[in-house]
Amino acid sequence: MIHFKNVTKIYDNITALRNISFSIEKGEYVFVTGPSGAGKSTLLKLIYLAEKPDEGIISIAGYSTDTLKDRAIPYLRRNIGVVFQDFKLLENKNVYDNIAIALRIRGVGEREIRERVHEALKLVNLRHKADSLPSALSGGEQQRVTIARAIVGEPTVLLADEPTGNLDADNAAGIMKIFREINARGTTILFATHNRDLYKNTGCRVIKLDSGNIVYDDLE
Ligand SMILES: Nc1ncnc2c1ncn2[C@@H]1O[C@H](COP(=O)(O)OP(=O)(O)OP(=O)(O)O)[C@@H](O)[C@H]1O
Ligand SMILES: [Mg+2]
Known part of the structure; x- marks a missing residue:
């Protein structure tokens, strides 16, 4: 469903992700964690094609960044839902x-x-x-x-970047339950957070980043 092969992302002179490789299968629920600046948001942005890799190949739902034309990006995005911390609704x-x-x-x-x-x-x-x-x-x-x-x-993939970051514990718990339900319906989820409380005891896979490297990738 999602494959990263030797992916590097550099902003100006900052290496946000360094030669990382991993695969996520359809239906998985994966937490992406690590300290501030580790590269979590960058990883999600690459999947959403808001950023392009400087090296390596990313393939998502049959599309691959080495052959993808810019005009195909909107079609790829139809497969992907996104939820961010600073939700923007039309007022x-x-x-x-x-x-x-x-x-x-x-x-x-x-x-x-x-x-x-x-x-x-x-x-x-x-x-x-x-x-x-x-x-x-x-x-x-x-x-x-x-x-x-x-x-x-x-969407076949749902990307969430600190979606509970601005919420109190009760609201956060409600949101986590909704994500569980969405995953149970078959949607693949990547959930970025630095907050261990959100994924401990879930049994989900956790990919931990630090300074742009994967330092852990296993079941919680
Ligand atoms: N648009 C940008 N231009 C320059 N540097 C950037 C840009 N976006 C991110 N960076 C840098 O890339 C690195 C990774 O940033 P990223 O936003 O992916 O981290 P993060 O793990 O999501 O952190 P946080 O937990 O604070 O959200 C950081 O050093 C950051 O300063
Ligand atoms: Mg971030």
Whole structure:
């Protein structure tokens, strides 16, 4: 599903990832951890093709960075949902439209959109907030909207970068439960966090980075 082969990423003169290789199979739930600056966000950005590798090859869902044309990037991204810490919702659109937009830009019909948005809202327990504006929601609720937005297109891979970073422990636990459910439906998840509490005792695979190197890759 995702393969990194001898991947190096350099920003100016900082080597963010150094010759790293690993593979993730379909349906895995993998935590990417390590201290600040270790390269976690860079690793996710490479998968999302927000950044390109300087050396090595990344292949994702049948696409490979050595042959990929820029115009194919939007198609690849349809396979990938993203949730970040600093969730960005459109402030002038309600919850329903914030989620529907991901499908509208792909030309999905409004009837199917309605079904899929309601299904996504059900998963994150926010059906009753469909008509609310983001400003009327708590931080935890807003983050749940971004999760619904990320999964409404039924991506094969979900990338999460410190998605609970701004939330209290109860809200974080709720979000972790939702991620479990999404993974149980077959979606491959890569979850970047420096917070061990989020993955200890989960039995998930943990890839630990330090200064751009993989220093650990095993089951928790
Ligand atoms: N756009 C950029 N330009 C220059 N350097 C960058 C850029 N993005 C990241 N870096 C550097 O690359 C290294 C890895 O950064 P990255 O954001 O991947 O770390 P991280 O593990 O996600 O850290 P954090 O836990 O603080 O989010 C750091 O040294 C960082 O300063
Ligand atoms: Mg980061």
